[in-house]
Amino acid sequence: MRWILPLIVFVLSGVIGHLFVLNSLPSFIMGKAHQTFEAQGIPENVFVASPRQTPQTQRIVRPSPDLAYAICRFDTTTGPVFIDAPAWDGYGSLSIFNSKTDNVFVANLGPDSDFQGIEVRRPAENNREGALKLDGRGIALIRRLAPTQDQYDAAADLVAQASCAPVRQN
Numbered sequence: 001m002r003w004i005l006p007l008i009v010f011v012l013s014g015v016i017g018h019l020f021v022l023n024s025l026p027s028f029i030m031g032k033a034h035q036t037f038e039a040q041g042i043p044e045n046v047f048v049a050s051p052r053q054t055p056q057t058q059r060i061v062r063p064s065p066d067l068a069y070a071i072c073r074f075d076t077t078t079g080p081v082f083i084d085a086p087a088w089d090g091y092g093s094l095s096i097f098n099s100k101t102d103n104v105f106v107a108n109l110g111p112d113s114d115f116q117g118i119e120v121r122r123p124a125e126n127n128r129e130g131a132l133k134l135d136g137r138g139i140a141l142i143r144r145l146a147p148t149q150d151q152y153d154a155a156a157d158l159v160a161q162a163s164c165a166p167v168r169q170n
Contacts (some may be wrong), residue, residue: 026100034137037073045081047072047142047162052152068146068155072164075137076122080167083140084117085109086158091145096120099136109144119167140164 042048050069063069074081085094085107092109096118107115123133142162146152 026102030097030099030101030137030139033139034073037071037139042071042073044073044075045165047085047140047159047164049156049159052149066145066147068144068152070142070156070159070162072140072162073137074120074140074164076120076134077136078166080119080121080125080131081164082117082119082167083164085115085142085162087111087113087115088144088155088158090151091143093143095141095143096132096134097139097141098134099138104134104138105132109142117163 047070050071053063053065053067053069070085072083074083083094083096085092086109088109089111092113094105094107094109094115095103096105098104105118107113107118109115119128119131120134120138121128121131122135124135142159144155144158146155
């Protein structure tokens with residue numbers, strides 16, 4: 001009987017600690033990612049192409065050297081954001097990550113893509129149909145298969161046609 005109370009306290013502490021880590025660590029990681037990108041001069045609401053991945057340019061663990069990456073930091077607290085990217089002749093995708101590192105949206109950007117962009121809004125806003133609800137900051141990531149320098153250059157040229165811009169309010 002005298003072990004019941006310490007056992008209950010131990011289990012309760014473990015559960016509380018577990019829930020704290022699960023709920024706070026992803027937001028901490030995404031916050032650090034935003035700080036790092038900001039320190040590197042990556043602006044908000046603009047897609048920026050990363051350099052071609054080589055052993056000398058790798059900043060993240062094991063990025064694929066066969067993919068061309070472009071990233072956009074955005075924040076829905078200042079209003080809705082429209083995110084779009086053109087199709088690509090090979091494999092291409094657009095992923096959107098929320099402030100807890102969850103992948104909340106994926107679009108095909110391959111040759112058979114019919115993706116026309118997506119509006120990202122806060123849940124509390126008057127949402128229009130088809131809008132993605134995301135509260136706060138997020139990251140949009142474009143990946144395109146580009147194993148050669150020529151293909152990488154062509155993929156990098158498409159970044160200028162991508163959109164990650166605030167929606168004009170009427």
